Amino acid sequence: xxxLRSKIGKTVHCDQRAxxxxxLSAAAILSKEVPSELTFIPDYFSLHEQCxxxxxxxxxxDAVESRQALxxxxxxxxxxxxxxxxxxxxxxxxxxxxxxYEGHLDGVIRxxxxxxxxxxxxxxxxxxxxxxxxxxDLTPTRDVQTHLLHLASDGEIRxxxxxxxxxxxxxxxxxxxxxxxxxxxxxDESDNYDVLLPSGSLYIQEGNLRxxxxxxxxxxxxxxxxxxxxxxxxxxMIRDLxxxxxx
Ligand SMILES: O=C(O)CCC(=O)C(=O)O
Numbered sequence: 106x107x108x109l110r111s112k113i114g115k116t117v118h119c120d121q122r123a124x125x126x127x128x129l130s131a132a133a134i135l136s137k138e139v140p141s142e143l144t145f146i147p148d149y150f151s152l153h154e155q156c157x158x159x160x161x162x163x164x165x166x167d168a169v170e171s172r173q174a175l176x177x178x179x180x181x182x183x184x185x186x187x188x189x190x191x192x193x194x195x196x197x198x199x200x201x202x203x204x205x206y207e208g209h210l211d212g213v214i215r216x217x218x219x220x221x222x223x224x225x226x227x228x229x230x231x232x233x234x235x236x237x238x239x240x241x242d243l244t245p246t247r248d249v250q251t252h253l254l255h256l257a258s259d260g261e262i263r264x265x266x267x268x269x270x271x272x273x274x275x276x277x278x279x280x281x282x283x284x285x286x287x288x289x290x291x292x293d294e295s296d297n298y299d300v301l302l303p304s305g306s307l308y309i310q311e312g313n314l315r316x317x318x319x320x321x322x323x324x325x326x327x328x329x330x331x332x333x334x335x336x337x338x339x340x341x342m343i344r345d346l347x348x349x350x351x352x
Contacts, residue, residue, distance in 0.1 A: 142314035143289070143300075149243075150279070150305040154236045156187035159196045159281045161230050162253045162339055169220050174204040187232070193281045193304040197337045205257040216260035222251040243307065244343055245275050252342040256322065258283070258335055264290055264319035273345035275311040276320075280304060283336035286323040289314060301328045 150158065163184075167175065181198065185191055205216045227234050241249070250272065256262070267276060278287075280302040287308065290297040300308065302322075310320065322340075326333055 140298075140314060142310060142312045143298075144309040144311075145300060145306065146308075147303055147306045149307040150236070150239075152191060152193070152305070153187055153232075154239070155193040155281050155305045156191045156196060157230065157232050157236050158240075158279065158341065159193050159339060160184055160187065161226055161233050162255070162281070162341060163196070164226050164229065165222060166218050166220050166253055166255055170204055170218070174202075178202050194283060194334075194336050197282060197339075200257050200337065203255070203257070205255075205260065213263050213265045214254070214256075214260070215263075216257035217262075218255040220253050222253060240279065240307075240341070241343075243309070244277060244345070245309065245311065246273070246345045248346045249343050250346060252344070253339065254342060255339045256285075256337060258337055259324060260338075261324040262320075262322040264288070264321040266292075266316065266319055267344070269316060270347055271344075272347055274315055275309055275345055276315055277307065277309045277343040278302075279341040279343075280306050280308075280338060281340070282338040284328075284333050285338050286325050286328055286333075288321045288323055289318045290321070291318055299323075299328070 167178075178198065181202065184196055203218060205218055208215055225233060225237055227237070254262075281304050284301055284303050287300045287302050288297060289300070289310070296318075302308065310318075322338070324335075326335065
């Protein structure tokens with residue numbers, strides 16, 4: 106695993122930009138060292154960038170909401186400007202203002218909204234283009250599809266392997282909002298890894314980890330004895346396009 110391009114256990118990550126600056130050691134975010142097919146950067150996006158990405162994502166998700174849900178929100182004040190130190194979690198409205206779906210058809214996701222993106226609102230949101238460049242610069246290959254997934258405070262994603270004919274051999278996820286745990290678990294359940302995903306973090310799972318490990322996003326209240334605040338989380342999921350010769 107690549108972790109801040111440094112050695113596990115030696116790296117200390119301090120988020121000085123948070124309202125309450127905090128330091129997380131590698132050991133504090135990982136349950137144990139995970140395989141080389143996982144890239145994890147715990148603080149890839151600054152608070153300002155997180156705010157810009159989150160606003161753009163919420164705009165796209167709102168565009169596919171029912172009129173009733175949008176009317177319900179109309180009387181509310183506009184979203185706060187992205188001026189540091191706005192935390193990503195402060196950008197969300199309370200859960201009751203969103204229309205979260207209870208369950209996915211295949212039963213994997215609970216209490217969520219989602220949309221598949223065709224384009225980002227680059228003309229509507231100042232500052233979005235350079236942030237998107239930093240994001241898409243990290244994709245291992247260039248032909249990609251983007252999916253936005255907004256979990257309610259009690260939302261979760263149960264263990265699954267992404268449909269192997271719907272995308273290629275890597276999956277990139279950006280986490281915005283509440284800290285959640287990513288669990289990677291081998292098919293026979295003999296091996297598993299937990300990774301705490303702070304807001305602004307980015308992970309890429311590839312190869313064996315993409316095809317032979319189930320992944321899930323837990324709604325746990327603690328990680329390694331530390332309490333988690335809970336709350337909504339939005340992920341930007343980017344995948345490469347399916348190529349038959351990869352499976
Ligand atoms: O939100 C995430 O980080 C994972 C999303 C996921 O499991 C999926 O889209 O299949």
